[in-house]
Amino acid sequence: MxxxxxxxxxxxxxxxxxxxxxxxxxxxxxxxxxxxxxxxxxxxxxxxxxxxxxxxxxxxxxxxxxxxxxxxxxxxxxxxxxxxxxxxxxxxxxxxxxxxxxxxxxxxxxxxxxxxxxxxxxxxxxxxxxxxxxxxxxxxxFKWTLQSKVFEDINHWWATNKEDNQTSVLFGYSLGKAQRLLKYLNTDIGKIYTHGAIENMTEVIRPMVDFPETTRITKETTKKDLLGNIVLAPPSAHGSTWIRKMVPYVTASASGWMAFRGARRRRAVDKGFVLSxxxxxxxxxxxxxxxxxxxxxxxxxxxxxxxxxxxxxxxxxxxxxxxxxxxxxxxxxxxxxxxxx
Amino acid sequence: MRNFADLIRKLDSTTKTTLKVKALAKFFENASDEDRVWTIAILSHRRPPRPVNTTLLRKWASELSNIPLWLFEESYHIVGDLAETIALVIPNTESHSDKSLSEYLSEMIALKAEDDDFKKTYVTDHWRQLNYYERFVFTKLITGGFRIGVSQKLMTRALSQTTGIDEDILAYKLMGKWDPNTISFEDLVLKEKASDFLSKPYPFYLAYGLETAAADLGAIEDWSIEHKWDGIRSQTIIREDHLFVWSRGEELVTDKYPEFHPFATEIPNGTVLDGEILPFPDKAIGTFKDLQTRIGRKTLSKALLEKTPVILKVYDLLEWKGDDLRQQPFVKRRAILKDLMSSLSSKDLPIYLSEIVECQSWDEVAKERDRAREMRSEGLMIKRKDSTYQVGRKKGDWWKWKTDPLTIDAVLTYAMRGHGRRSNLFTDYTFALWNANGEELVTFAKAYSGLTDAEFRKVDAWIKKNTIERFGPVRSVTPKLVFEIAFEGIAKSSRHKSGYATRFPRILRWRQDKKIEEANSLQDLETLIPV
Missing domain, CATH: 3.60.15.10 (Ribonuclease Z/Hydroxyacylglutathione hydrolase-like)
Structure with missing residues (x-):
């Protein structure tokens, strides 16, 4: 052999x-x-x-x-x-x-x-x-839905949160998921803010892909700037002090694991989008x-x-x-x- | 159904209590009266009997999704909820159902009497035709146990917002036995009827655990001390020559305790007692394990009644001569209770007063607490002398000060996946102690709580890498991790492999500093048994 x-x-x-x-x-x-x-x-x-x-x-x-x-x-x-x-x-x-x-x-x-x-x-x-x-x-x-449908839901969620005067915080891994989300967010609704880890990675990829405009969150960013807009953040930012800047906010996570209700509850996010x-x-x-x-x-x-x-x-x-x-x-x-x- | 499924989806989409209540209140506003009644019933765990057994549901789901049964079972172990697993594996559609929630429930009640072929057609047709959320809710209605992060309290709050009826009054109305299939919303919620009140208990007032030093509560003269009995909290009602015994789970348990039946004629009408049902073998208070021989037993043999009789240890009086005493100060209620008890003393009834322990200082209180195990109590209750009898768990006037738990260091030997928010994580653990010669680990307890989410994730990852064998949802793991296990009591048991049964075992902490050789033995456990 x-x-x-x-x-x-x-x-x-x-x-x-x-x-x-x-x-x-x-x-x-x-x-x-x-x-x-x-x-x-x-x-x-x-x-x-x-x-x-x-x-x-x-x-x-x-x-x-x-x-x-x-x-x-x-x-x-x-x-x-x-x-x-x-x-x-x-x-x-x-x-x-x-x-x-x-x-x-x-x-x-x-x-x-x-x-x-x-x-x-x-x-x-x-x-x-x-x-x-x-x-x-x-x-x-595990059965995924077409991403066009998922992004419709995500943009609808963002728009609803904006009407309720809330900031939308969407969690996704800084390489891959974040850019996929970014690509389809509807900037007619508002501005896209990014966590530094996501912004850094997106800067590397931006020359190769056409992405909407993003704004990096810095010490100078205020709650008022963020209100009604969407924030892209890595999952590990959930529960950190960094996220307090977003108040009042609603959280969502985009991951294949969100197919399970238990996983959604465990991560204590308000909304789960099944996107893998x-x-x-x-x-x-x-x-x-x-x-x-x-x-x-x-x-x-x-x-x-x-x-x-x-x-x-x-x-x-x-x-x-x-x-x-x-x-x-x-x-x-x-x-x-x-x-x- | 569409509206109800939409409600469940909304409740699922937020972790915020206010938004859940808002969604529920909006649903109640728009729903038909029948759907309102059924929603109240489902969210207060009054579901109709299960029309189809789950073995059949699993079989049909695996057929319909074209996967082998073992694969369905594995998926179920991982998803952790049967209805959710079924909703996930069955091919998706986007269609809705026009039938209402109450129509579905009527159909399910009728379904119970049908043969299996009929049941199969009914269930699988719906699975095929309903979209994901409706399919999930439909199946959940069949399997029962609607736990979706909405407590009865939240539901009552929402109903109060919709109807304008006071929350406490609603809680009172929804207690006890009523049949969602026959009762109208008008009768259940809106209308007040005197006859309804015959068996109706008051909502229990529950204490919080003491969070600070007892002395921080202030002057000892303002407080009343008694033991916290380790039995079943119950409300005993005597009205119009009838006796009703309620457990804290709002279950009518009168038939289970024939010892109490003479109360109907011996205690004056218009009396409601708050007290503890305790086992009383050999004319002394027994252990909770003794009481367990009585709980859940459908028929009570003469031998069992003789071996493990029960008594009622009373500590509060909620109604006297038909008057609601709950707004009276605690000491006043107790004074009437004491008089009542002395008038009963010659009658040889299985009812005893929970004695007030007279303490001059908080030091004396602490000393009394140390006697808890000897008294067969769980610790002490500290009640403000002028406190009213409130509704539900409220801080401030009543505190429980439990004894420190017994603890022992044990080795993790088996793990099982959890359910609900812990599905897909190994969170249900079995622990073992060393046998006499220190060569073998013997299972002694299971525990599911006590670690933080982060610790559970760590242990879960470790379990996945250190599995020895799989037995369905259970895995045996390499004996390596040591945990400090706390429990409230211990008794000898022939039904347990170790020879001991522990009460309410839970994980106190992960002893990452200890090797398995340093874990305790069964002999160490034995020394904890009170003499």
């Missing part, structure tokens, strides 16, 4: 033939990075390879690093192993990583979703033999079918349940434990947010 092309070891997903790691969680020599969220792009690797757009993002997050940018579908060879990046549709600059050696093809999804969100390049299915997939929302209880940058149950099944893969490896999320279901559907499916965290703590670290408050 030959060795598998990709194995899971203590540092991450490893291609021995090329001596390369995919999204490793401990420092290694050479890392191919799927996207810019903190649980996938970590400090301390000697060399980073990632999509051109993500180069800007991880440089902003990680500081000066040795990083090479690649285009989607551009093949690069390391010790006879062919690598290429393909759109994952998760957030701007996110990729699936295709690995080919002697005719055998593996694809690692990183994180992904199928709906075109208008900010990230939409997901493209890549044919492969083995498919390493996330399944953050791998339960039939990950696949729902049906999207996962659709994506897997489109790859034509027979071997499926489920990494983070409801892995045990999802792989059992896949096995019943006739796939050779198993789970591997990783240190990826899905939608629970993605993107920013607490220090990044605190610094920018």
């Amino acid at each position: 030959t060795k598998p092309l990709l194995v899971f070891n203590k540092n991450g997903i490893f291609c021995e033939q090329a001596n390369v790691y995919l999204d490793p969680w401990y420092p290694v020599d050479r890392a191919i990075i799927s996207h810019g969220h903190a649980d996938h792009s970590r400090y301390g690797h000697r060399k980073y390879i990632t999509h051109h757009t993500n180069v800007l993002i991880i440089k902003h997050r990680l500081g000066p690093i040795n990083v090479t940018g690649k285009a989607y579908n551009e093949t690069f060879v390391i010790n006879n192993v062919k690598f290429s990046l393909h759109p994952a549709g998760h957030i701007i600059g996110s990729s699936q990583i295709r690995v080919e050696y002697r005719g055998e093809v593996w694809v690692f999804t990183g994180d992904y979703k199928l709906e075109d969100d208008g900010v990230a390049v939409p997901f493209e299915a890549v044919k492969c033999h083995s498919f390493i997939t996330e399944c953050t929302f791998g339960l039939p209880a 940058d990950h696949c729902d149950w049906q999207e996962l099944l659709t994506a897997i079918e489109a790859t034509g893969a027979e071997k499926i490896i489920c990494t983070h999320g409801y892995t045990e349940i999802f792989s059992r279901y896949l096995r019943e559907q006739g796939y050779d499916a198993r789970t591997e434990s990783t240190q990826f965290e899905g939608e629970s703590s993605e993107s920013e670290t607490k220090e990044e947010v605190d610094k920018a408050s």
Whole structure:
């Protein structure tokens, strides 16, 4: 029996033939990075390879690093192993990583979703033999609504709050979710204010995407400035002293977890909008079918349940434990947010 | 239904009490009388009997959503609410229903008598036709237990805003037994009828736990001290030769305590007593565990009545000779109560006065509190001598000063996902102590509360990484984390693996400084049993 092309070891997903790691969680020599969220792009690797757009993002997050940018579908060879990046549709600059050696093809999804969100390049299915997939929302209880409908609800919520003389505070992760929200907020209703962590990240992305105007919240911003307008803030700002500036305010969170009433109550937000940058149950099944893969490896999320279901559907499916965290703590670290408050 | 589902959606969309009340009041304003009555019934936990058992609901939901039953069950464990799980997995539609809430409830009451095929068609047709929120509410009406973050108190407040009737009077009207299927809104809420009042209890006045040093309450002369009995709070009513015994859960429990039936003829009509039902085996106050043998028992055997008789320990008089005494000062009510009790003393009834403990100083009060376990009480009640009998939980005049709980350090061994706002988080824990030779951990208690949300999240993440085995919703975990567990009492028990039953165990704190070897043993637990 030959060795598998990709194995899971203590540092991450490893291609021995090329001596390369995919999204490793401990420092290694050479890392191919799927996207810019903190649980996938970590400090301390000697060399980073990632999509051109993500180069800007991880440089902003990680500081000066040795990083090479690649285009989607551009093949690069390391010790006879062919690598290429393909759109994952998760957030701007996110990729699936295709690995080919002697005719055998593996694809690692990183994180992904199928709906075109208008900010990230939409997901493209890549044919492969083995498919390493996330399944953050791998339960039939998760079914997303079209984002056009969700944004209608969000803008309606904002307009209603404004009528009631309240400031709207909307929570979303500073990389990805925040820009997706920003893109579709209706500025006819009012002005968009941003938390520093979100403004910093948006500045990096603004040259590539057409966003509405935003105003950074500073010490000089007054309650009166904010009243009736909308504030985009990272989830960790909830319950902080920073948020007292917004009084009187109404809070909402935009996340896949908002599908559960319990999760909404636990986070003590007034309103939950179900909006995720990950696949729902049906999207996962659709994506897997489109790859034509027979071997499926489920990494983070409801892995045990999802792989059992896949096995019943006739796939050779198993789970591997990783240190990826899905939608629970993605993107920013607490220090990044605190610094920018 | 559309309006009711919309109300539930609105209540779900805010954490602010004022907005919830506003949404409810607006609903009450616009709803039909039938829907008003049913809404009051549902929000005060008076739902019709469950027309379909949940096993069938699960089966049908998994068929309709085209997923295997095990996958539905796993989803349910994670979502934490059956109606919500069903609403989530079934394919979505945007359509509405024109039927009213009361029409649905009438149908569900009739449904109970139908055969399974009919039930299946009825239920699955609705699942297919209703949008997410209506589907959720529809299913919730079937499964019952409508807990949606609206207390009866909030509901009463909203109803008061709509009708202009005083909140306390409304609370009084809504107490007790009434059938939403037959009563009209006029009869339940608007009209006043003398006969309704025969069995009606008064809303209970509840005390807060003491927050400061007892001495900060001021002059000891202004306060009355008695023990806080550990039984079932109850109101005993004697009117027109009838006896009614109410528990604090507003449940009529007269039939469960035949010992009290002679009160109907021996205590004068127009009397309402506030007191505690206590177990009285061997002519002495027993433990709450003794009382548990009586609670929930549908038929009472002669043997049980002999083994565990009950008594009523009375501490307040709310009505005397048909007059409402609640606005009288506490000492005056007690004086009449004392007279009543001495007039009964020759009759050998199972009724006792909760004695006032005379204390000259707060130090003496503290000493009396130390005697609580010996007295089989939970601590002390401190009542202002001139206090009126108020409605609900109010600060200021009545305080409870409980004994410090017993505590022990135990090891986390099993975890289960919580429900409601804790769904999808492992928050329900089982704890173990070392056995005699210190080689084996033996389960001794379960606890669900006591950690902060942040701590629960941390422990939850740890559990997910340290699972040994899964048994449905339960996981066994590597014995590693130590917690200090507090509880109110302990008794020997043959039904528990450890041999001991604890009362109201909860987590006091996470002992991150302790290793499992430092956790306590069953012998340590035994030393806590009062002699």
